[in-house]
Amino acid sequence: MNPRIVKDIQSIFVCNLNEFENELNALSLIRKYDEYTYLHCLNVARLSVMLGRRFELDDPDLVDLGWAALLHDLGKLHVPIHILNKVKKFSPEELAIMQSHPLESLAAFVKLQPVTIDTINRLSAAFEHHQRFDLKGYPVVQRKLNLHPFSRIVSVADTFDAMTTDRIYQRRILPDLALRIMSQGFGTIFDPIVLQAFITSMGAYPVGSLVRLSDQRLGFVTGYGKNSRVDRPYLRIMENGISVEEMDLMDDRHSGLRIMHSEFPEDHELEGKFQSWK
Numbered sequence: 001m002n003p004r005i006v007k008d009i010q011s012i013f014v015c016n017l018n019e020f021e022n023e024l025n026a027l028s029l030i031r032k033y034d035e036y037t038y039l040h041c042l043n044v045a046r047l048s049v050m051l052g053r054r055f056e057l058d059d060p061d062l063v064d065l066g067w068a069a070l071l072h073d074l075g076k077l078h079v080p081i082h083i084l085n086k087v088k089k090f091s092p093e094e095l096a097i098m099q100s101h102p103l104e105s106l107a108a109f110v111k112l113q114p115v116t117i118d119t120i121n122r123l124s125a126a127f128e129h130h131q132r133f134d135l136k137g138y139p140v141v142q143r144k145l146n147l148h149p150f151s152r153i154v155s156v157a158d159t160f161d162a163m164t165t166d167r168i169y170q171r172r173i174l175p176d177l178a179l180r181i182m183s184q185g186f187g188t189i190f191d192p193i194v195l196q197a198f199i200t201s202m203g204a205y206p207v208g209s210l211v212r213l214s215d216q217r218l219g220f221v222t223g224y225g226k227n228s229r230v231d232r233p234y235l236r237i238m239e240n241g242i243s244v245e246e247m248d249l250m251d252d253r254h255s256g257l258r259i260m261h262s263e264f265p266e267d268h269e270l271e272g273k274f275q276s277w278k
Ligand SMILES: [Fe+2]
Pocket: 072, 073, 101, 129, 130
């Protein structure tokens, strides 16, 4: 077992990895093929399991959801790397290859393990993660069956991570903007219950966001209290690259302050600063 991969998984959910040797091998193939896709799968699993906990899934279901998310893009191993990381627009042939990856994910998943009543939940997101709540999207299906709940969760996590991480061909967008854009897909692209739970969990400004206050100071969002409003988190105020004050925006002393918008940390030489506190 690759110790880095084991550590990465254990930071997301707990399971007996000896029972998932095939899945671990598949994940290490993804990592060897394309580091971005591997990191994306980890992020999608982390966000999916967070949502699963919010929906109070029991431990075996959380493990299934975690694996469903970790391997949802397994079929990208069949997409040539020059297409996977293409900067320019896809040709129709390239788009068809790219959009074949959910079907390839399902095929690869079935090869990994026998399909049984115990493993079926892990398969769902592989095929369905680009299908929308209204059953548009791809692969195009004629039948009108509802998506598996895990697919609805992975779809939200997948979209958010794809929008908020840098790619070779596009700069990421800020997390609060991603949530606002995604909220336009309530009940059409995304399951409204899943999306609402996601937005509530993340807060209007997800943890790690750098925000500009109405008094022009900058601060990192460090968390939300049980009774915090979604736009009034805990902050660490930054001055000249240093954290100078911890603040709870719910505190009456700060009632005159509000968050104006978020900004990119690298525009203020604060890249990696938030991660360094973890
Ligand atoms: Fe995908």
